[in-house]
Amino acid sequence: AQTVTQSQPEMSVQEAETVTLSCTYDTSESDYYLFWYKQPPSRQMILVIRQEAYKQQNATENRFSVNFQKAAKSFSLKISDSQLGDAAMYFCAYKKTSYDKVIFGPGTSLSVIP
Amino acid sequence: GAVVSQHPSRVICKSGTSVKIECRSLDFQATTMFWYRQFPKKSLMLMATSNEGSKATYEQGVEKDKFLINHASLTLSTLTVTSAHPEDSSFYICSASPRDREAGYTFGSGTRLTVV
Numbered sequence: 001a002q003t004v005t006q007s008q009p010e011m012s013v014q015e016a017e018t019v020t021l022s023c024t025y026d027t028s029e030s031d032y033y034l035f036w037y038k039q040p041p042s043r044q045m046i047l048v049i050r051q052e053a054y055k056q057q058n059a060t061e062n063r064f065s066v067n068f069q070k071a072a073k074s075f076s077l078k079i080s081d082s083q084l085g086d087a088a089m090y091f092c093a094y095k096k097t098s099y100d101k102v103i104f105g106p107g108t109s110l111s112v113i114p
Numbered sequence: 115g116a117v118v119s120q121h122p123s124r125v126i127c128k129s130g131t132s133v134k135i136e137c138r139s140l141d142f143q144a145t146t147m148f149w150y151r152q153f154p155k156k157s158l159m160l161m162a163t164s165n166e167g168s169k170a171t172y173e174q175g176v177e178k179d180k181f182l183i184n185h186a187s188l189t190l191s192t193l194t195v196t197s198a199h200p201e202d203s204s205f206y207i208c209s210a211s212p213r214d215r216e217a218g219y220t221f222g223s224g225t226r227l228t229v230v
Contacts, residue, residue, distance in 0.1 A: 033218070035218045037218075042223075043152075043205060043207075043223075043224050044221065044223050044224070045158075045207065045209070045221035047218040047219075047220075050218045089155075091157060091158070095218075095219075099145075099146050099211075101148055101160050101163055102148070102160075102209070102218075102219055103160070104157045104158045105157065106156075106157045107156075107157050109155075
């Protein structure tokens with residue numbers, strides 16, 4: 001069965017600094033999807049960034065970028081120029097196929113220090 | 115685009131009663147929707163996969179008779195918590211996606227259920 005692990009329950013970062021959130025996963029599939037979701041205090045799930053396993057290029061969305069290491073089954077999220085609004089729970093997630101269920105990691109609570 | 119609407123956002127019910135939560139895809143058709151449960155400061159736990167026109171697929175350990183799922187149209191899935199008890203109090207979230215291979219799922223805003 002596929003599993004997603006986030007080893008950092010809590011992280012903090014100074015405003016304007018850079019922080020990296022870690023994620024590892026386990027799968028026997030060769031093609032799949034990986035995501036980072038943000039859940040602010042409102043509890044609305046927001047898609048931050050996505051990566052298809054067959055694409056070697058790391059995805060980037062403005063201040064958010066990933067380091068996808070397929071062989072190591074690692075998918076870390078880097079947040080640059082951290083802002084107060086980045087404070088939230090961040091969930092790493094995996095999906096096997098287009099219409100398959102999404103499996104979430106346990107989450108990392110990110111605090112941003114002014 | 116790809117908006118998922120979930121209602122109600124909050125509901126309080128008495129123990130023993132049933133509660134229905136609706137999940138609608140507003141601008142796309144969704145043959146598949148997913149229902150999650152989330153406890154405070156915990157991750158999302160998949161309860162079931164809702165399939166339009168057929169029976170839902172429940173995850174192991176989820177009581178299908180307690181959590182009834184109906185996906186009667188391409189834009190609406192409902193979750194009914196039957197004979198609710200205080201231990202059913204939780205945050206329930208639905209999700210769906212347009213037929214786009216690269217799309218991540220869009221989530222509803224969630225329903226906070228409190229059973230008293």
